[in-house]
Amino acid sequence: MIEISQLNQRYGGTQILWDLDLKVEEGSCTCIMGRNGVGKTTLLKCIMGLLPADSGEIRIAGDNLVGRSAEFRPHHGIGYVPQGRDIFPLLTVEENLRVGLPCRKDKLKKIPDRVYDLFPVLKDMLHRRGGDLSGGQQQQLAIGRALVIEPRVLILDEPNEGIQPNIVKQIGDVITQLNREENMTVILVEQKLGFARRVGQQFRLMEKGRVVASDAMEHLSESLIMQHLAV
Amino acid sequence: MCCLGSTANAESGQTAATESLLARLPSANLRETATLVGELEQSGGDRMLPLFQIMLDGRLYSRKSDDALVAVTQPPTGDWVLTDVFTGASLGTATRREVSKVRVNNRLRVQLREAIARIQLNAEDAGARLAAVDTLFGDLNDSSAALLSERRDLETDDKVKGAIEEALALYRLRSSSEPAVQVAALNVLAESLNTEVRYAVEQLAAADSAAALPVRNAARKALTRIDSNLEFYGFLEQLFFGLSLGSVLLLAAIGLAITFGVMGVINMAHGEMIMLGAYTTYVIQLLMPDHIGLSLWIAIPAAFLVSGLVGVIIERGVIRFLKGRPLETLLATFGISLILQQAVRTIFSPLNRQVASPEWMSGSLEINAALSITYNRLYILLFALLVFALLQLILKKTSLGLNVRAVSQNRDMAKAMGIRTEWVDAMTFGLGSGVAGVAGVALSQLTNVGPNLGQSYIIDSFMVVVFGGVGNLLGTLVGGFTLGVANKFLEPMTGAVLANILILVFIILFIQKRPKGLFPQKGRAAND
C-alpha cells in the first residue's frame, strides 16, 4: 500500500531523514517507534505532504505523491491525526468535524454517526469551540475529525498523548476494529510499548532518520528495544 | 426664416405688448431683464410659464442671426437643438457660436421661481401646487396672499390646503397688528414645523418683543410646542445622520473585515480596492452616458469583478508568498497601494472624476417640514445592510466561510483535511476586495472619485474592524453604526474636528476595557 524509498528531508541545513525506506502493507497496522527526535513526525508530515521531501519517492497504492500538494491526500483517502492535535481552535467541535466532509466519496452532508458513537463527548460538546476543550477531548476530536473523511489509510501521530486510560483502551479498540473489519491501513507512531503491542501487527524502528528494524510485532524483542528505544 | 420665431409667437396668440417685451429680452442686461420678467408676468399671465421655466433652467438663448428667442437643448455631442419657446416646435440646430444666452442670475431665478409659483398655484397637479405654495411660503405680500386665499377656497387637496392655511397664518401673524388675529394665527401655527414660522414666533415671544401681552403669551406657548416637536424630529434626523455615516463606515470596512479580520492580511491596499470600484462606476457611466440609473446597477457587479480580480491578482502574485509573515503583508500591500494610486493618476489624471447621480438618488424624501431624508443616503444605508446580509450568508452557508476560517487558524491542518488552501485564499481575498469595490460604487455617489479616495477611508476602516472585534462581521456592523451615531451626536456639541478626535480617544479608552473589541474572539485559544 505505502512504499517509501530513499526519502531525504532537511530543515534548512539540518538533514533529518536519510535515505529512508519504509513499506506498509495494505490492511496492516504498522507501528513506528523511536526515540524523541529521530524523525517520526517528520516522516509522517512528509507522507502528508506538509513538508517537502528533498528526494525520494512516496507511493501510495502506486501513485507517487512526492510533489503533489497536501490537500490532494485526504481526497485519496488518507486521514491524519497530527501530534499536538492541531484542532482549529476557534471553530466549534461540529465545524471542526465538518471541515473534512467534502473529501468523502459519497458527498455526505452530515457528520457520520460513527464518530459520535466512538467519542460520545464530542456529541455533548458539539457547539463548544475546539480550542476550549481539554487536551484529551481535543485528541478525541482530532481522531474523530480524521475519521470523518472515511480514510483508507489512517495516520496517527501519538494519538494517546494525554488521553485517559479507558479511552486509550477504547481508541485501541477502534483502531483494531477499523483495521480488522474495514481493512483500513493504519500507520501509528507510538511510544507506549504496551499499546503498540496490543494494537500493532507490524513495527518499524527508527533511528537518526532511518528505519533500522522492521518486522511483525511478535518479533519485537527486548534487545531491539534496548538497542533502539532506550535512552 | 427670419420671422419663424415671431410667427410662432403670433400663432400662440401673444399680444402685441407681450411681443415687444419679448423682443427686448435678448439685449437686456440683468437688471432690465428683472423688470421685463415682471412685466411679462403682468401682460402674459399663465402663458409665460414655459418661457419662465426655460429661463430658469438656463436654456433660453437668442439666435444671433435674427434675435429670435429659442429654447436650447444640448445633446452630449453634436450641434445644439433649438425649439420654439412656447410651442416646442423644432427650429433646427445651431452651433454654440450661433446663439447667445439670455443671462440669468440668482436674483432673477428667485423672481422667476416665484412667478412660476403664482402661475402654478392653479396647476392640475397637486404636487406642483404644493411646491408653489412652498416657494411662496415666507414671502407673501398682499397680492400673493390674496391669490392664496382665493386658491384656498377652491383647494380640494388636504395637504395643499394645510400648507396654504399655514402660509396665510404666517402672513397674518406678520402683517396684522390685531392681537386677536395674531393669537388665532398662532394657534394655527403651533403645529407647524417650518423654521421660518418658528423664527417669526420666536420674535413675538422674545422678552423685548413689541407684541401685546396675550399675543406674547400665545407665542410662548406655541414656541414651546414647536420646539418640542422640532426637538423630536431633530433627534430623528440626527439618528438618521448617524446611521447613514455608520453605513458608509460599514461599507468601507466590510471588505477589510474579511481580508484583515478573517484572513489576517493587513491589507493597506484596501482603500485602493474601494477606489477601483468608484472608478469602475465612472468608466461604466462614460460608456453609457444616457443611462445613469442603469449604469449604476451595472457598476455594482462590474466593480465587484474589477476589484475582486485585482484582489485575486494581488493575492496570487504577492500575498501568497507571505504566508506566515502577516506583518510583512503590510509592507507589500502598502507598496501595492502606492502603485495602484499612481496607476490611477496616470490613467485617469490626478483630478477627480465626475460621477453623476441618477434622478432617483437625488433629492430627499420629505417626511415633514422638519425631517427629510436624502435619498442617496437612504439607499446607501439599505444597500450597506444588504451587502452585509449577503456576505453573512456566503460566509455562513457556503463552505467558503468554514474553509477560510479553518485555513486562517491552521493552514497545514486545513491542507491535511483536504481544503484547497490556495484556492480558498484567492477566493476570500477576491471576495473581500470585490466587496470593497462595491463599496466604491456607493461612495462614488457621496464623495470624490479621485486617486486619494482610498486613503481617506483606510484608517476609518481599520478602526471600525478593530473596534468591532477582528474576525467578527457582526462586530463590524455594530462598530460602524456605533461610531457613526456617536459621531453625529457629538458633532453639534463640539464641531466636526473635535468630534473626530473625541471618537478616537473614546476608541482608545474603550480598547483598554475590551482589549479585543466589541465582540471579541473568546475561549482558551484566544486568550494566549
Added chain:
Amino acid sequence: MTESRSMLRLSGREGTLFIGVLFAVTVLASLANLVIPEDSFLHVSTYTITLLGKYLCYALLALSVDVIWGYCGILSLGHGAFFALGGYGMGMYLMRQIGDRGVYGNPELPDFMVFLNWQELPWYWYGFDNFGFAMLMALLVPGVLAFVFGWLAFRSRVTGVYLSIMTQALTYALMLAFFRNEMGFGGNNGLTDFKDLLGFDLQADGTRVALFMATALCLGGAFLASRYIMGSRLGRVILSIRDGESRARFLGYRTELFKVWLFVYSALLAAVAGILYVPQVGIINPGEFSPLNSIEVVVWVAVGGRGTLYGAVIGALLVNYAKTRFTAILPEGWLFALGALFVYVTLLLPHGIAGWFTRRFASKSVKEAAA
C-alpha cells in the same frame, strides 16, 4: 543549527562595522563641507549635509521602531507621534528664539498668533524660550504620553493588531488636534521661519554641520545603547515577550512593565529624532503626525530588516535616498518605483536587506571555513 549561532555573531560584527562607517562618513562629510573649497569636486555641499542630517534623523526614528517592533513584536503604527511631539518641542523653542524678529515685530507672540488675534501667549508656551526647559519638555511630553498610553494598553493586555491600530488612532487624533488652529501650534502651517538655535544662525554652514554631527552622534549613541540592551538579559526577556508573552509571565516576568519600559525608551529615541529633525528641515507641521508617515517608518524598518538595529538604519537611509532620487529623476512615476521596491523587498528579501547581507556573509564565511 549553525545558522542561528552565526546569525548572532555576525550581527555583532556588522553592528561594529556599521558604527565605524557611520563615524567615518560623518567626519569625512563634515570636513569635506567645511574645509574643502566649494569648487573642488570633493566638496560636499550644504544641501547634501542637510539631506544627510535629515536621513539620519529618519534613521534614528526607524531605529526606535525597530527596538519595539523587531525585538518586542509591538508594531507601532503611531511612532510618528513621538517624533512630532519632540519636533514640536524644539519648534516651540525655535519660535520663541525669533523674538521680535517676526514679521509683526511682536516680542512675545509668534507671528501666527499675532495675525489670528491671540492676545497673549498660552500658558503651555511658557518656558520654551529656555533651551534646557524646552528640551526637557520635548522629551518629557512624548515620554509621558508613551508611558500613559503604554501603561493603559499593556496593563489591559491590548496586543497585536489591536495595539497597532490604537497607536494609529493616537497619532491620528493628535494630527487632527494639532491641525486645529485653536490648539495654538500654528494649525496646518505649523511652526516655521526659525532663525537661530542657541544663538547660532540656523542657516550658517557651521551650524548645519554641527547639527548633522549631533544627529550622527545621537544615532550612534542610540545604536550602541540599543545594542547593549538587546544583548543583555533584558533583551532576551524582550524577545521572549515577543514570542510567548504568557510563558514569560509564568516565569515571573512582569511583562507589562518591560513593555512599558521599552515603549518609553523607544518613544524617547523617536522624540530625540524629532528634536534634531526640526532645525534641519526648518518646519514642523501636523502632517508629521499623519498615520501614513508612521506606516512609512515601519516600511523602512521592514525594508532594512527588522530585529537587527542596523537594518532599520539602512532601510531608512535607502528608502529616503530612493525617494530623493526618484522624485527628481522620475517625478511622475516615482511612486511606481517606490511601491515596486517595497513589494520586491518583501517577496525576495524576506529578512530585508540586513537579512540578505547576513546570508551573503554567512555563506561566504562558510565557504571560507570550508576552503
Added chain:
Amino acid sequence: ADTIKVGVLHSLSGTMAISETTLKDTVLMMVEEQNKKGGLLGKKLEPVVVDPASNWPLFAEKTRELLTQEKVDVIFGCWTSVSRKSVLPVIEELNGLMFYPVQYEGEESSKNIFYTGAAPNQQAIPAVDYLMDELGVERWVLAGTDYVYPRTTNKILEAYLKAKGVAAQDIMINYTPFGHSDWQSIVSDIKKFGSAGKATAVVSTINGDANVPFYKELGNQGISSEDIPVVAFSVGEEELSGIDTAPLVGHMAAWNYFESVDTDANAAFIDQWRAFTGDDSRVTNDPMEATYIGFNMWAKAVEKAGTTDVDTVASTLIGMTTPNLTGGTATMLKNHHLSKPVLIGEIQSDGQFEVVWETEDLVPGDAWSDFLPASKPIVADWTAPINCGNYNTETKACSGQNF
C-alpha cells in the same frame, strides 16, 4: 550655463497632486512656447521638474536642491500656504526667485517671492460686497476647512462684516477637517440657519476634496442657490470638473479669472492648453492664469534686465505690466502682489462659470490686511527707501529681515 533653468516645484503625488499637476503642465507649456519664440536672452529655457509629493519638509529640501544643485534661475511653485512657508526660509537664504500662483491669506511679503494669486482683498471682500449689495444678504455662514487660509480670510471677513453692521448672531462660523466628507449635520445646520427669514449666504473657504461631498449634500438636502447661495474661493473650473454641476447652478465663486471670459487672449490660451494636453475637455482656471501672468512677467523682466540675476530681475519686476487673460493689465506692485480684476461667476450646468459681476477697476493686492488689528499698520514695499516686506508705519521699523 547655456540654458536658463526654470524650476517647477509642484506636487505630482499625494493629496495636492490633484491641484498642482495642472500648474506643472502650465509652466511646461509656457516654457515650450517661450522656446518656440527663441527662448530668452538667446538661450533656451530648460524646465527642471521635481516632485515634493505634498510633503512640506520635502518642499524645502527640493527648493534647496533646485537652487544649489540644479542652480535654477527661477522657480514656479507651491500651492498650499504651508508649502510656501516651508520654502520661504530656504529661498531667502539662497536668494532665489519664486512665483507663487495661488490665492492665499496674505500676511506675507518676501523679497524673493512674487505673489500672482489673489490676496484676501482681491477675492473675499469684493465677493461679500456683491452678496450684500446685489443679493441683499443679511445672514452669513463662513464655512471653511480648518487651516490658516480660511481662518485668516474668515477673521478678515468677520471684521469686515461687523464693520458693515452685521450682528454677531447673524454670522455662523464653521470649520471642518481636511477632506471632510460627511456634511449631513453641517448642511442641515446651514439650512436651519438660513430659514430665519433673512437672506442668507454661505461664504466657503472649504478646500479641495471636501467640496464634492459638500455640494452633493447641499443639492440633496434641497438647498438651491436661490435659497442659500454659496460663494466659494477655492472652487474653480478644475474642481467643478469632478462634480455633476446640474444641482449647483447659481452657486458662485469669486476669482480673478474664469475660463468662460470671452477675450481673444483667453481663447488663444485655452486653445493652446488643449493642444498642449491633447485633451479637448481640459479646463483652465485662475491659478493657471496666475502662473501665466507670473511667467510672462518674469520673461519680460529678464529680457528687460538682460540677465537672470535675481536681484536685478526682482527690481525690474516691480512696476512691470503684462496683459492678463480677461482683458486688463496686471501690474506688479511694490509689495510683490498684483493688481487684478475681481470677477464673480455663477456655476452653470456645463461646469463653467458665468460672470455676473465684476469690479470696475483693478484691485491692488494688499499683503497686509486692513481688517486685522496687527497688520493694519504694516505695509510691504520693496523699493527704496523702505525696502522691506513688513514695514510698520507706526514704529517706522522693519523687523526680522536678514538683509
Added chain:
Amino acid sequence: MSWPAPLEEMRHRDRVFPHLRPKAKVDVSKNVLLYVEGVSVSFDGFKALNNLNLYINEGELRCLIGANGAGKTTMMDVITGKTPCDEGTVYFGQSIDLLKRSEPEIAQLGIGRKFQKPTVFEAQSVFANLELALKASKGIWYSLRASLSGPQRDRIDEILALINLSEAREQLAGSLSHGQKQWLEIGMLLVSDPRLLFLDEPVAGMTAQETERTAELLNTLAGDHTVVVVEHDMEFVRSIARTVTVLHQGSVLAEGTMDEVQNHPEVIEVYLGSDE
C-alpha cells in the same frame, strides 16, 4: 488615601525594583503549602470546576488524575493566576492569597508550571530558554545588567545534561521535536528552582525509558520541593505516587493511595476502565 493606579504602582518601590522586595515568607506552620477551597469556575455556563477542595502538603509529591475534561488543567490555571475563578479561595501557605496576585507575582513566589502543550520560546536557543528561567530577580534594571555567574552557568550545564539537550544548547528551541520540547520545559522548571511545581502531563510523548527517568527525577525532587503532577500514564503514576487525587467533573472524586484509588469503583467506571 488612594492613588491613581500608575502612581500606586510607583509608590511601591519594591515592585518597580523587584529585587528590592523582601523574600516573601510563606507561612507553612500547618505543614500545608497550598489550600484550594471551594473553587468554582464556569465558562459560558459550563462548570469546569465545581466547589473544588484540595490541600497540598509541604514537600509532598501529589498525583492528580481524572478524566479528560475533569478540570485538572483549569485548576492549575486558577492557581497560577491565568484564569480568574468565580468562587472560592486559594492560599499559598497560611497567609498568601493567590487569587489577588498576577501570574508573574505568583511565579515569583516560587510556583512553577509546565504546560500540557509544551511552551518554550521558540525563537531563542535552548540555553537562552534556561537562562531566562533561572532563579534570579525578574526586574527590568536587574535584567539589564545581569550576567551569568559561574555557579549559574554550571547549573544550566547540569540541567542540560539532565534533559539530554547538551548538544542542542545553541539550537533554536522551535526546532526541537515534541518530546525534546517537553524536556526543555521541565528543564526550565528545574533551573527556576520553585517551591511548588505543577507538571501537566510531563511524560506525554516520551518513551518508556524516558518515562522512568522522569519518575526518578520527580522522586528526587520531592521533599525539597512540592510537586503536583497530572498524568494519564498509570504506570508512571504508580511509580511516583504517594497520594493520588482523582478529579471528576470539576471536583474531587477520590483521594488516597494508588491502590485505593485503583480499586475505587467509580474511578474505574469514569476513568480507568475495567480490564476485561
